[in-house]
Amino acid sequence: MTEAFLYFLWQFQYFDHTALITTEGETVQVLHPGFRNPNAGPDFLNARLLINDVEWAGNVEAHTRASDWVAHRHGYDRAYDNVILHLVWTDDRPALDPLRPMTSRPTRSDGSLLPTLELQARTAPDLLSRYNALTAAPDQIPCAGQFRAVEPLRITSMLDKALLQRLERKAADVRAMYETTQDWEETVYRLLAMNFGFKINTDPMAQLSRAVPLKTLLKHRNSIRQVEAMLFGCSGLLDEVAQPDGYVDELRREYRFLGAKFGLIDNQLPPHVWKWGRLRPANFPTLRLAQFARLVSNHGSLFSLFVGIDDAPAILKKLQVTPSEYWADHYRFGVATNKAAPVLGMASATNILINTVAPLLAAYAHHRDRSEYMDRAIGLLEQLPAEKNTITDHWETLGLGIRTAFDSQASIELFNAFCTPKKCLSCQIGASLVGAR
Numbered sequence: 232m233t234e235a236f237l238y239f240l241w242q243f244q245y246f247d248h249t250a251l252i253t254t255e256g257e258t259v260q261v262l263h264p265g266f267r268n269p270n271a272g273p274d275f276l277n278a279r280l281l282i283n284d285v286e287w288a289g290n291v292e293a294h295t296r297a298s299d300w301v302a303h304r305h306g307y308d309r310a311y312d313n314v315i316l317h318l319v320w321t322d323d324r325p326a327l328d329p330l331r332p333m334t335s336r337p338t339r340s341d342g343s344l345l346p347t348l349e350l351q352a353r354t355a356p357d358l359l360s361r362y363n364a365l366t367a368a369p370d371q372i373p374c375a376g377q378f379r380a381v382e383p384l385r386i387t388s389m390l391d392k393a394l395l396q397r398l399e400r401k402a403a404d405v406r407a408m409y410e411t412t413q414d415w416e417e418t419v420y421r422l423l424a425m426n427f428g429f430k431i432n433t434d435p436m437a438q439l440s441r442a443v444p445l446k447t448l449l450k451h452r453n454s455i456r457q458v459e460a461m462l463f464g465c466s467g468l469l470d471e472v473a474q475p476d477g478y479v480d481e482l483r484r485e486y487r488f489l490g491a492k493f494g495l496i497d498n499q500l501p502p503h504v505w506k507w508g509r510l511r512p513a514n515f516p517t518l519r520l521a522q523f524a525r526l527v528s529n530h531g532s533l534f535s536l537f538v539g540i541d542d543a544p545a546i547l548k549k550l551q552v553t554p555s556e557y558w559a560d561h562y563r564f565g566v567a568t569n570k571a572a573p574v575l576g577m578a579s580a581t582n583i584l585i586n587t588v589a590p591l592l593a594a595y596a597h598h599r600d601r602s603e604y605m606d607r608a609i610g611l612l613e614q615l616p617a618e619k620n621t622i623t624d625h626w627e628t629l630g631l632g633i634r635t636a637f638d639s640q641a642s643i644e645l646f647n648a649f650c651t652p653k654k655c656l657s658c659q660i661g662a663s664l665v666g667a668r
């Protein structure tokens with residue numbers, strides 16, 4: 232028995248309401264169970280109850296054992312003064328001590344008594360068995376064995392909820408970055424830089440974007456060589472080239488001048504922060520930085536590129552940049568190859584739309600209080616092909632069709648935020664399986 236199960240019983244009123252009385256003998260009628268509180272404080276807010284025919288409006292606190300009210304010292308916490316019902320699975324309080332009658336009773340901070348409602352005897356045993364069976368299942372997706380029996384509408388509705396939750400979470404990160412920069416262009420530039428790290432080099436790319444402000448790069452936007460010189464120079468990667476060639480010499484010369492002029496040298500990264508191990512050459516930080524330099528120098532406003540265009544194929548095309556000519560036959564400095572593929576590929580461009588552009592639109596929707604940007608974020612994901620990974624493979628084996636990035640993003644969120652921590656009762660699919668009559 233968990234408190235999550237108790238919340239579920241109360242939220243959906245899955246218990247026997249016949250002659251509902253508190254342990255103190257007061258009659259209870261539930262007019263509204265209230266709303267689940269995800270934050271600190273009582274578990275349900277704004278409930279409405281008739282207790283002994285008097286209407287009460289306030290909060291509900293749930294515990295598996297009645298003694299937890301006293302153990303958690305809620306009686307001394309003013310945040311619990313508006314609790315109108317103590318909901319418990321079982322009342323484990325000792326018989327009242329006639330000499331100290333209040334010590335085991337739930338009271339508010341002013342000493343007033345709280346009514347307690349016990350649910351154990353009012354709950355159908357099969358409800359609890361279904362819940363136990365679901366949460367005890369060993370599968371990575373605990374409902375795997377029952378998934379195909381779930382109504383498709385419930386699955387769709389849960390995926391919508393998961394996708395929105397994912398977008399809101401990522402949008403909160405974007406807004407936090409905007410709070411730091413107070414500038415949407417700089418925010419987009421930093422987000423994009425981190426995305427160009429493609430997970431393994433996200434941290435050094437984030438450091439580099441803070442060390443070389445966009446405004447500085449844009450002053451020399453018309454010279455790709457100078458943009459490259461500032462990024463490569465400040466990255467520290469020019470310092471470790473064993474066999475410098477003419478291109479490296481030119482970048483070093485430019486960086487000596489521009490780095491001193493804009494004070495970049497003091498913030499230069501040590502070369503060891505960059506990771507190379509187990510990376511395919513197409514993902515080497517040198518090539519990714521060369522692509523990033525081209526993208527920044529191609530666009531006076533990255534923000535307009537991402538927020539001003541409402542068409543995924545058009546943005547994808549603009550993202551698929553070709554870096555400067557040196558990178559046609561190099562993956563790293565001083566080592567020529569005839570196998571180079573310098574253009575930013577379709578998969579990487581799609582990744583940027585999913586992980587940078589959609590969250591940016593969602594954050595901007597909040598910033599401007601304009602829901603159409605959120606609709607565009609969702610529309611963008613619906614236009615893009617699905618990602619493929621072990622999580623989406625799991626879902627596909629259960630028969631879930633994953634066709635667009637909307638589907639893959641939603642199913643990844645469902646897996647990570649609900650299935651893995653076994654929050655099945657907060658999931659519409661799990662709630663329908665446990666509550667099925």
Ligand code: SF4
Nearest residue numbers: 373374650655658661
């Ligand atoms: S969280 Fe939902 S989808 Fe995931 S295992 Fe539980 S019931 Fe199934």
